[in-house]
Amino acid sequence: MPQTGSDTIQLTPEMIAAAAESRAWPFEEARKIVDRYKRSGFPETVLFETGYGPSGLPHIGTFGEVARTTMVRHAFRVLTEDKVKTRLLCFSDDMDGMRKIPDNVPNRDMLSAHLHRPLTSVPDPFSNEYPSFGDHNNARLRRFLDTFGFDYEFASATEYYKSGRFDEVLLRAAERYDDIMKVMLPTLGPERQATYSPFLPISPTTGRVLYVPMKHVDAKAGTVTFEDEDGTETTLPVTGGAVKMQWKPDFGMRWAALGVDFEMFGKDHQTNAAVYDRICEILGGRAPEHFVFELFLDENGQKISKSKGNGLTIDEWLTYATTESLALYMFQRPRQAKKLYFDVIPKAVDEYYSFLAAYPRQDWKERLGNPVWHIHNGNPPVIDLPVSFALLLNLVSASNAQNSAVLWGFITRHAPGVTPATHPELDRLVGYAIRYFEDFVRPTKVYRAADDVEREALAQMSEALGGLPADADGVVIQNALLNVARAIPRYQDHSKQSPEGGPGVSGAFFQMIYQVLIGQERGPRFGSFVALYGIEETRALIDKAVEGKLAA
Structure with a gap:
């Protein structure tokens, strides 16, 4: 980057x-x-x-x-x-x-x-x-x-203190000691006021940074006098790294x-x-x-701390996602408190590529508001990404792929001519997806058993998929699934309208699909997933769910 x-x-x-x-x-x-x-x-x-x-x-x-x-x-x-x-x-x-x-x-x-x-x-x-x-x-x-x-x-x-880079201003601080104290003392409680000094001497005997009052500040000589830890009255120059502020x-x-x-x-x-x-x-x-x-x-709403080590580390983010996705997370809403933990990573990855794909179509006003312009200093790369990170994660989840060759088998079948050599950025995401799935998705996967209505809906889905050509795209597949849901009262949403004028489909339909077939609460557009995973492979997955094998 x-x-x-x-x-x-x-x-x-x-x-x-x-x-x-x-x-x-x-x-x-x-x-x-x-x-x-x-x-x-x-x-x-x-x-x-x-x-x-x-x-x-x-x-x-x-x-x-x-x-x-x-x-x-x-x-x-x-x-x-x-x-x-x-x-x-x-x-x-x-x-x-x-x-x-x-x-x-x-x-x-x-x-x-x-x-x-x-x-x-x-x-x-x-x-x-x-x-x-x-x-x-x-x-x-x-x-x-x-x-x-x-x-x-x-x-x-x-280095700056010891080399003398700060000496001129430190001597000025000694000259204007009283002015500094007038600024600082009102910000402190009574007990702290009694011992406060803007200068912190480094003890010549213990090497420790001392929070002690000054007995004397000699502006002309550029020195401070204080009581060292052994009780000795000690005078040090404010220059050369003998004190810090x-x-x-x-x-x-x-x-x-x-x-x-x-x-x-x-x-x-x-x-x-x-x-x-x-x-x-x-x-x-x-x-x-x-x-x-x-x-x-962190995920509990606590401020991340270097000493506590809570929240994500730099290395952890980069184990599971691209550097550009991290830069995007830094760019977005800097005046808003944000949780920084593993669950934010997939969204950040896909949002980065969405902004990147939009950039060539934008005018200059839109481009200068696009995060990728700022991430790449005005020169965003041109990257063709035929599969989203979220889809890759779901593909790993459904196929239980443990190596990139398995994933690439699905990808190449879905997009002929797309290989690790032609799409190195996608290959990079494949590796991230496998690591992320193994460490964060697999341990939390919980397949839910389907009830009678859901089993019937899944069986109808399988039948509808069986009537589609093997190379049907995600849009065609999604519409076929929606047609199944529109006929089932449980999944009808009368606040929405279908293209035919009837009720629309509630989100509960696709939530059921992900809970029962993938073992997760949500995921990307399911039609796109089926197009990538394969119609027959999806039908086999549905059969396992209907038979209760996934939940078992």
């Missing part, structure tokens, strides 16, 4: 005109950045930033920030006709203290001795491959982002030091955004443009 890089965007007058009016959310956000520089003119480079807390393994929410920011970056490049340089900085807050031990890591007993030390000073619990836990998690994030082809620069808080002031300090123009963050940061902005301004910077997105939830 190509992402925004240094490649030249293929702009057309029609695209530029449509972009100026587009209501797609990446364009709306990019327009804020354009408006930011209307009076002053653009700087040499516009900086986009994403933040990452490496206290646990990267999760999909982390990827979502980078993917969505990349989409805004690309929209900005189109609005400015690619005349303004841009950078995307992925910043890791790896100097934060490890305040608790994640639930989903090994060697937890070993980690307990390193609580509150900076993450880049905590040993790697997984192996000796990386110098620290923070470095391990940073590498995991970078490896994943690299597989997606994101154009980004990685930044480590530890509390997380709220750290946002504003980083924005001011780096000149960040755009950063998005989750809704849990929304109440603090004004604090971040004000501190950035106190330290001589200009607050960036913001975009606040809703949080991802």
Whole structure:
């Protein structure tokens, strides 16, 4: 999935005109950045930033920030006709203290001795491959982002603090300490106010990040004085990585030091955004443009967490579906809380290909609102997909196929000339469908026994299918099944009207079919499934259901 890089965007007058009016959310956000520089003119480079807390393994929410920011970056490049340089900085807050031990890591007993030390000073619990836990998690994030082809620069808080990249602004923070405290103290309770400091010294004796009050802040010398854990009064410079800033002031300090123009963050940061902005301004910077997105939830409606490891992981999604489907899920409704668990995967896969199929038929206004334009940076691929992912899943379910050769036998018979070589994208989906079925569908399949009315309906279905030519398409098959249902009172829906003027067919008819024949609650259009699976194979399946063999 190509992402925004240094490649030249293929702009057309029609695209530029449509972009100026587009209501797609990446364009709306990019327009804020354009408006930011209307009076002053653009700087040499516009900086986009994403933040990452490496206290646990990267999760999909982390990827979502980078993917969505990349989409805004690309929209900005189109609005400015690619005349303004841009950078995307992925910043890791790896100097934060490890305040608790994640639930989903090994060697937890070993980690307990390193609580509150900076993450880049905590040993790697997984192996000796990386110098620290923070470095391990940073590498995991970078490896994943690299597989997606994101154009980004990685930044480590530890490196930036220790190398002096933040020194100028940290000295300014010491000079304006009282102004920062005036912003922070009203946001805290009385007990926290008594001990709060925006500076967090790193203890010279224990190496831990200390949440202690400052006894003295010497703006001229650029130092802070505090009581170390052993009771010793200690003075440290605010520069060179001897201290770090509390997380709220750290946002504003980083924005001011780096000149960040755009950063998005989750809704849990929304109440603090004004604090971040004000501190950035106190330290001589200009607050960036913001975009606040809703949080991802697990299947129980709980916020997904790096430390808990709930919800889907990046690797789990990519085991069962395409990278493009994940990008689509990130694009859709970012201001709406969405559950992120395995059941959402099939729908996301098929929706991606539906949007892709629609793209060539659309005008530029519609194209710039189509997710695939944003996913592929304005250059969506042309892919012929004769079978949907949902149909593949049902085909695996009905045939109990455990390898791709069995599935391809059905596909090639249904669509002569379609092979793994001619349709590699479909072949990729075949592999995903088999894995998804084995892990998530098969364990939950429950065939329901048919009652007398249903057995008679199934027998009539089989007879109707037997009267069709072997190569009947999905539409013909679907109509034949509907004709059967219209004559059965249980399945008549008088709120609908058939083409002949009689009652329509209720959804209970096809729900029965899926429950009895496939062992699932629902599925794609059944006529299309029969066309793919085969009429005689479907009739054999019906015979088993009528005889009670499937439910048994």
